[in-house]
Ligand SMILES: Nc1ncnc2c1ncn2[C@@H]1O[C@H](COP(=O)(O)OP(=O)(O)OP(=O)(O)O)[C@@H](O)[C@H]1O
């Protein structure tokens with residue numbers, strides 16, 4: 266399907282908010298052991314009441330944007346292993362564009378085991394090494410309206426790639442995740458200056474900036490990035506753009522699992538942003554999508570476009 270110069274798919278119907286979105290990142294197969302009667306201690310065995318193997322990692326933001334009606338290319342690696350096969354099948358079932366898939370003749374296992382008891386959640390992960398495909402090439406190959414980077418990446422190559430994104434007119438949406446770096450890490454400040462929307466959670470914003478208050482952290486980040494969006498779990502979210510600050514409470518829900526809430530929140534924010542909505546409306550769509558995602562295990566409850574209005578109606582007024 267062709268795109269217009271803005272990367273919008275189907276220019277014959279411009280009112281239809283449907284864009285080419287590029288998501289770059291590894292899949293994870295999440296092995297979720299839930300209903301543990303007590304936290305796991307070294308030297309003990311605990312039986313779970315339930316077990317699921319769910320597609321995760323960068324599958325989640327790709328799928329969440331797809332369900333909101335966009336054309337999503339997911340740039341990622343798959344191998345000969347059963348985890349790759351399971352996530353690939355899920356990606357195909359969601360209708361993701363396969364032109365970004367790279368298939369290897371060896372296992373490419375990316376696995377997280379999550380041990381979930383009522384009081385705590387412990388995780389252990391493993392990833393087979395894969396030679397990274399350069400981000401600047403991915404950006405040139407797919408020429409999307411927006412690229413979603415699910416974690417804060419840094420280094421000279423990333424900085425160059427983000428400059429390429431701007432040359433191409435591709436907006437950059439970056440989450441943070443629990444990456445071990447701060448604003449003092451070389452290239453991080455320069456990279457954030459190339460990001461259009463940066464969306465850490467509150468802990469990540471504090472750790473990255475090294476200041477004790479969230480307001481101070483947001484001020485620092487807003488001095489670097491055009492749009493800063495901070496996720497606060499059941500506390501809702503805050504967004505700042507051009508000195509305008511919006512805050513919104515969370516949608517009250519019966520939480521089953523918060524695993525994919527951050528990515529689904531991001532997808533909601535980006536969906537509304539691509540439609541040219543105001544900062545407060547972007548935040549409302551984000552908290553609606555984040556809350557919905559918590560109502561089932563993993564990302565399985567990520568909202569479809571048709572379900573969005575009923576969730577938007579539940580968002581607290583700003
Ligand atoms: N318990 C909850 N009740 C209602 N909404 C929630 C809840 N948890 C998360 N959300 C919604 O989802 C958004 C993102 O969740 P959260 O703040 O946990 O992100 P995160 O820490 O980045 O999550 P992740 O672990 O997925 O990366 C929140 O800002 C909120 O709008």
Ligand SMILES: [Mg+2]
Nearest residue numbers: 442466527528
């Ligand atoms: Mg997160």
